Every structure is written in structure tokens, then in C-alpha cells.
Amino acid sequence: MKNLLLILVFLAMISCSNSMTDKEKQEYTDIGNEISQASFKALSEKLTAQMKMGGTAQAIPFCNIEAMPLTQEMSEKYRVNIKRTSNKLRNQKNKPTERELEIINNYHKLISEKKGINPIVEINNNNNRHFYAPIVVKANCLVCHGKVGEFVTVKTDSIIKSLYPNDKAIGYNEGDLRGIWSIEFKK
Numbered sequence: 672m673k674n675l676l677l678i679l680v681f682l683a684m685i686s687c688s689n690s691m692t693d694k695e696k697q698e699y700t701d702i703g704n705e706i707s708q709a710s711f712k713a714l715s716e717k718l719t720a721q722m723k724m725g726g727t728a729q730a731i732p733f734c735n736i737e738a739m740p741l742t743q744e745m746s747e748k749y750r751v752n753i754k755r756t757s758n759k760l761r762n763q764k765n766k767p768t769e770r771e772l773e774i775i776n777n778y779h780k781l782i783s784e785k786k787g788i789n790p791i792v793e794i795n796n797n798n799n800r801h802f803y804a805p806i807v808v809k810a811n812c813l814v815c816h817g818k819v820g821e822f823v824t825v826k827t828d829s830i831i832k833s834l835y836p837n838d839k840a841i842g843y844n845e846g847d848l849r850g851i852w853s854i855e856f857k858k
């Protein structure tokens with residue numbers, strides 16, 4: 672009996688250090704939403720400017736060179752690790768971890784069951800708080816991620832293929848799940 676009590680106390684201690692209160696989860700969800708929206712805005716603004724200047728022929732090489740450093744800049748600003756990832760990659764450098772892929776697959780499952788998809792906050796293997804949230808395809812994404820011949824012109828497709836020969840991030844419709852934000856908070 673005494674041993675059982677000790678085990679229970681011990682288990683409670685472990686679970687305390689590895690779990691978050693609802694309040695804490697909500698706080699990290701709010702910060703995560705804020706950071707992902709700010710990063711999205713920074714990326715979108717630059718991308719839109721490039722599109723205006725030279726269409727996809729200019730915007731795609733811009734993304735190719737600037738998307739990662741820009742995300743890196745935002746990571747430093749907020750002192751977190753920001754990543755965009757997907758099950759259908761364009762840039763191999765955005766490859767998902769096992770956990771990220773699980774989360775993406777689970778979002779897809781929820782969508783197929785017509786259920787809602789919401790941000791997730793949990794403690795990761797590094798014992799850090801980690802935020803995940805869906806990235807959904809909007810109308811203005813289709814010129815580079817939509818169907819070839821419909822929104823993606825043959826010329827755009829050939830630019831994409833020349834930079835990303837293994838591109839899988841094409842053929843999307845508006846409202847589809849494109850991938851996720853994955854933001855790790857450092858200690």
C-alpha cells in the first residue's frame with residue numbers, strides 16, 4: 672500500500688513536469704498564432720511585391736532564395752524555431768519530422784471526417800513547448816500551388832520544375848490543407 676502511494680506520487684510528479692495547464696496551453700496557442708500570422712504576413716508582403724514586379728518568374732526564384740532566411744529572421748525576432756512543412760513538399764529543406772507528419776496526417780483525417788482543425792500545443796522531445804497550426808490554401812496561392820493548366824501556367828510549372836525537380840506541392844484547390852506551421856519555443 673505504501674509502495675503504491677509512492678508510485679502514485681512519483682507518477683504525479685512526472686506528469687506535472689511534462690504537462691501544461693489549460694491556461695498555459697492557451698497562452699502558447701495565442702503566442703503561436705501571433706507568430707505564425709506575423710511570419711505569414713512578412714512572407715506574403717514580399718511575395719506579393721515580387722509578383723507585381725515580375726510575376727511568378729520573379730516570385731518563385733525569390734521564394735527559393737528568401738523564404739528560409741525570412742523565416743529564420745522571424746525565428747530570431749521571437750526567439751523560437753519557425754518552420755513550415757507539408758506532406759507534399761516543394762522544398763526538401765522543409766521536410767517534416769515524424770511528429771509533424773503525424774499531426775499533418777491527423778489534420779487530413781479530421782478534414783475527411785468533416786471535423787474542425789485547430790492549433791495544437793504540446794511538450795516535445797526536447798522538453799520544449801511546441802505549437803502546430805494548419806496552413807490552408809488561399810486563392811492567391813494557386814498560381815504556384817494550384818492545378819497546372821488551370822491556375823499554374825505551363826511556363827510557371829517549368830520554372831518550378833527547374834528549381835524543384837521533385838516538387839509535390841502542386842494541384843491544390845482553395846481551402847485544401849497545404850501543410851502546417853511548426854513553432855518550437857526555446858527555454
Ligand code: HEC
Pocket residue numbers: 718727730731732734735738739755756757759760761762763765806807808809811812813814815816840849850851
Ligand atoms: C510565387 C509562387 C508562390 C506562391 C504565390 C506561393 N508559394 Fe508556397 N512556395 C513557393 C516556393 C518556391 C516554395 C519553396 C521555397 C520555400 O518557401 O521554402 C514554397 C513553399 C511553401 C511551403 C513550405 C513547404 C514546402 O512544400 O516546401 C508552404 C507551406 C507554402 N509554400 C504555402 C503557400 C501558401 C499557403 C501560399 C498562399 C498564401 C503560397 N505558398 C503561395 C512558391 C509559392
